Amino acid sequence: MERTESKVKSPERMAKVKRILLGGRGSYGVLGNIFIYMLLIGIGFVYLYPLLYILMNSMKDLEDLLNPMVKWIPTHIYFSNYEKAFKVLNYMPTLTQTLYVVLLSTIAQVISSSLIGYGFARYNFKGKNFFFVLMIVTFLIPQQTLMIPRFLMFQKLGLLNSVLSFFVPATFGQGLNQALFILIFYQLFRMMPKSLEEAARIDGANDFTVFARISLPLATPAFVISFVLSMVWYWNETYLSALYFGNTIKTLPMQLQSFVDSYRLLFPSGAVVTDRLNESVRMAGTLLTIAPLLIIYFIVERWLRESIDSVGITGE
Amino acid sequence: MKKFKNSTLKQIYGYLFISPWLFGFIFLTAYPMLYSLYLSFNKVKITADSGIVTEFIKFDNYKYAFFTDVSFVQSLVNFLIQLLLSVPVIIVFALVIALLLNSKVKMKNFFRTIFFLPVIITSSSVINELTQQGATQLPGLSDILNISAITDTWPVYIAQPVNYIFNNLITILWFSGIQILVFLAGLQKINVSMYEAAKIDGATSWEIFWKITLPAIQPLIIVNVVYTVVLLSAFPMNPVSPIIRDNMFNISTGFGYASALSWVYLIFLLGFVGIYALFTVRRGRD
Numbered sequence: 001m002e003r004t005e006s007k008v009k010s011p012e013r014m015a016k017v018k019r020i021l022l023g024g025r026g027s028y029g030v031l032g033n034i035f036i037y038m039l040l041i042g043i044g045f046v047y048l049y050p051l052l053y054i055l056m057n058s059m060k061d062l063e064d065l066l067n068p069m070v071k072w073i074p075t076h077i078y079f080s081n082y083e084k085a086f087k088v089l090n091y092m093p094t095l096t097q098t099l100y101v102v103l104l105s106t107i108a109q110v111i112s113s114s115l116i117g118y119g120f121a122r123y124n125f126k127g128k129n130f131f132f133v134l135m136i137v138t139f140l141i142p143q144q145t146l147m148i149p150r151f152l153m154f155q156k157l158g159l160l161n162s163v164l165s166f167f168v169p170a171t172f173g174q175g176l177n178q179a180l181f182i183l184i185f186y187q188l189f190r191m192m193p194k195s196l197e198e199a200a201r202i203d204g205a206n207d208f209t210v211f212a213r214i215s216l217p218l219a220t221p222a223f224v225i226s227f228v229l230s231m232v233w234y235w236n237e238t239y240l241s242a243l244y245f246g247n248t249i250k251t252l253p254m255q256l257q258s259f260v261d262s263y264r265l266l267f268p269s270g271a272v273v274t275d276r277l278n279e280s281v282r283m284a285g286t287l288l289t290i291a292p293l294l295i296i297y298f299i300v301e302r303w304l305r306e307s308i309d310s311v312g313i314t315g316e
Numbered sequence: 317m318k319k320f321k322n323s324t325l326k327q328i329y330g331y332l333f334i335s336p337w338l339f340g341f342i343f344l345t346a347y348p349m350l351y352s353l354y355l356s357f358n359k360v361k362i363t364a365d366s367g368i369v370t371e372f373i374k375f376d377n378y379k380y381a382f383f384t385d386v387s388f389v390q391s392l393v394n395f396l397i398q399l400l401l402s403v404p405v406i407i408v409f410a411l412v413i414a415l416l417l418n419s420k421v422k423m424k425n426f427f428r429t430i431f432f433l434p435v436i437i438t439s440s441s442v443i444n445e446l447t448q449q450g451a452t453q454l455p456g457l458s459d460i461l462n463i464s465a466i467t468d469t470w471p472v473y474i475a476q477p478v479n480y481i482f483n484n485l486i487t488i489l490w491f492s493g494i495q496i497l498v499f500l501a502g503l504q505k506i507n508v509s510m511y512e513a514a515k516i517d518g519a520t521s522w523e524i525f526w527k528i529t530l531p532a533i534q535p536l537i538i539v540n541v542v543y544t545v546v547l548l549s550a551f552p553m554n555p556v557s558p559i560i561r562d563n564m565f566n567i568s569t570g571f572g573y574a575s576a577l578s579w580v581y582l583i584f585l586l587g588f589v590g591i592y593a594l595f596t597v598r599r600g601r602d
Contacts, residue, residue, distance in 0.1 A: 040416055043489075044430045050486055051433070053451040112336045119333025123326055135337065138345055140542070142549045142585055144560045145578040148571055149348035149355065151564070152368060172340025177546075182337070207329045229435075236439030239552035243561065256441040279449050286445045290437040297436045301429055308497055 058082070058284035065280055078280075085285035088262045089255045095292065098235065098251040101163045106230040109170035109178055113226055114219060116173050117185025118211055122197075139179035147243055154244065165244035166234065176233050176240075181226040188222040188311050189215060221307035228297075228304050235293060252289045259285050356576035370572070377576035380569075388577060391555035392584060394476075398554065399588060401481050402488050403544050407537060410492040414499035415529075435493035440552040443487055452486040491547060495540040502536040503529070538596055542589055549585050556581055 057065075061078040085091075120132055150169075154160045159168060169175050173182065192215065200210050238253045245254075255262070263277045297304075331338070356377055358370040381388050413431055417424055446452050468475070481488065506529065514524050548554060560581065563574040 036416055036419060036421060039412075040421065040427050043413060043416075044427060046486060046489060047430050047434060050446050050451045050490075051437075053449070054446070057449070116334050116337040119330050119337075123330025123333065125327040125330035128330065131334065131338070131341075134341065138341070139546060140586060140589060141345070141349070142546075142578070142582060144549075144557060145352060145582045146345065146348055147561075148564060148575050148578060149351040150344065152351075152571065153348065156367075169340065169344050171336060172344055173337035174340040174344040211333075232436050236437075236442075238440050239550075239557060239561070243564075253439040253441040256445065259445075282445055283449065286442055289439075290442060293436050297433070302425075305425060305428060308501075 054283045054287050057280055058085075058287050060280045062278060062280075065278055081280045081284035082288065084263075084267070084281050085259075085288050088259060088266055088281070089252065089285055089288060090250075090262075091288060094250055094252050094255050097249055099292075101166060101241075101245075101249060101251060102231055102234045104163055105166040105170045105175065105234045106227060108167050109175040109181060109230045109234075110223060110226045112171050112173050112175075113178060113181035114185050114216065114222070115211075117182045117187075117222075118189050118215060120182070121186045121189035122194075122215075135173075135179055135182060138174070139177070143176075143240060147240055151243060160244060161246050161248040163249065166241070176230070176237060181230060184225055184311060185219065185222045188219050191311075192218055221311045224300065224303055224307040225311060228300060231296075232293060252292075256285055256289045352575040353579060355572050356579050358572045360570050360572035360575075362571065368571075373572075377573045378580070380573065381577055381580060388556075388559055388580075391559055392580070394555045396584075396588070397476075398480065399545060399548060401478075402491070402548065403541060405481065405488055406492045406495060406544050407540055409489055410495035410540065411499050411533075411537075413492070413496050414503055415525075417496070417500055418503040431496050432493050434490035438490055443490075443553060447484070447487070452484055453482075491544065494543060494547075498536055498540055498543070499533060502533040506532045534596075538593065541592055545585060545589055549581075 056072050056074065058081055059077050059079070060074045061076075061080075064074045064076075064078070067075075116135075120128065120135075150165075151160070154165050159165045166175070170178070196214055196218075197210050200214050201207075205213070235251070236253055238251075238257060241249070241251055241254060242257075245251075259282060260277065263281070267277070355370065357372060357374060359373050359376075361369045361371075363369060417427060417431075421427070443452070470478070510528055511524060514528060519527070549556075552558070556577075560574050560577045563569045563577060564571055566573075
């Protein structure tokens with residue numbers, strides 16, 4: 001008796017179990033969810049692994065570093081790696097210089113992108129589509145092709161070895177990945193209703209006033225995205241900056257590149273064992289290089305996320 | 317009359333707004349491009365007193381690049397293989413993460429913050445430090461899968477890139493931050509009612525992905541492929557970049573030769589994107 005009963009019930013029960021585990025309409029079920037979270041956490045770990053590695057290793061002293069038992073967590077927190085790296089990177093002056101170069105270029109790039117994006121979004125003029133296509137095509141031209149003639153031009157104009165070699169292209173819409181920023185502004189201005197602007201125009205405002213007073217304040221999301229990305233890309237740029245700046249301006253990532261050499265100058269090897277360059281000091285230097293970016297990112301992160309959600313990042 | 321005047325005024329305003337770009341394009345992009353094309357057919361010497369001295373040598377720079385300079389062609393081939401392998405890995409990965417983030421998960425924002433983090437901190441010097449410490453290799457992966465033992469028997473030109481992918485897995489994945497956002501934006505725009513209709517008709521999630529989701533984000537795949545190629549081509553650690561820069565200041569080759577290399581590089585990249593675009597367009601038509 002019991003057996004038959006369970007046989008009757010079991011398909012139903014099986015279906016229920018199946019639905020809970022594998023999911024039905026509109027849900028993934030327990031197994032599906034576990035799978036998704038495991039994937040997300042796994043991939044998240046892969047993404048974070050290098051950062052954790054930097055953080056953990058930067059706090060190890062020589063003893064921990066040589067001890068095979070200490071793999072992840074140092075036995076005690078040890079900050080003198082940071083002191084050394086701080087000196088090697090010549091940190092505060094370098095940071096000031098980096099901020100100076102990066103902020104100037106970024107501000108120039110964001111402002112010019114907003115103007116250009118507005119022009120493309122709001123006006124019809126002869127050759128507009130042609131210029132627009134050209135602008136997007138410039139995104140494909142590698143810096144390697146442009147940097148040689150630009151280097152010679154800048155040399156002639158005296159723009160080399162100064163922030164101007166970044167600032168001038170950014171002002172004239174030819175900065176790092178600038179087509180992307182112009183596109184972001186273009187997209188946002190196109191989405192904006194025209195009625196507000198027209199109302200202002202009827203009140204007698206000219207086009208630049210309309211742009212500055214009405215359109216710009218509404219374009220905050222595009223400003224946030226462009227500002228963060230532009231800043232990050234200028235900060236992390238080492239290829240062009242090494243070429244244009246030579247030895248006059250050293251940004252933090254450039255200083256990190258020559259970390260080994262600078263270290264040898266500051267701490268001549270051999271004298272004391274603990275003074276020799278080890279990976280902990282280098283990891284501390286790496287962390288110091290990215291720390292300002294991380295701090296800025298975590299401050300604006302929420303703002304950035306909301307902006308990206310409202311504008312999107314590329315046109316389609 | 318007034319209408320005509322208005323539209324002319326509009327045109328002028330339009331030009332005014334884009335004038336920084338126009339000016340910049342002519343003087344900082346178009347002219348330099350032509351100038352570098354010109355340089356690529358010349359032997360360029362830079363002296364302190366007479367400035368830039370050029371000597372027309374026809375195609376000699378290009379000939380030298382392809383037939384004498386072994387390192388350039390080799391690194392171009394290496395870069396091509398890197399592109400062919402990393403681009404699909406990055407795109408598929410970005411799509412998977414975007415799909416995961418688009419499903420109903422908790423702590424979505426937390427994960428998004430993590431996945432965008434590499435965009436913030438990736439610079440060649442940081443990657444360089446990490447690679448030297450072996451921190452870009454996945455821990456434990458080498459224990460489970462001894463990839464070099466498998467690829468040992470393969471031809472070098474296949475084994476080398478496969479090893480490259482496995483040894484630099486984290487670096488490659490770190491390049492997918494922006495692409496994830498692009499896909500995510502596209503996924504969020506797909507009409508939910510389409511999914512519901514498909515489900516009522518009895519479609520499985522698998523079918524829905526291939527029949528609805530993928531066609532809807534097809535244009536974004538092209539956007540992302542182009543973006544990834546640009547990203548990788550600009551990255552200082554790709555094999556071609558250092559060769560071009562080193563040749564600029566190499567006394568025996570100089571700016572002319574470096575310009576020729578940069579033009580080969582440009583045509584190579586445009587060709588890569590062009591061929592890819594051609595394939596997708598043709599497939600879309602079928």
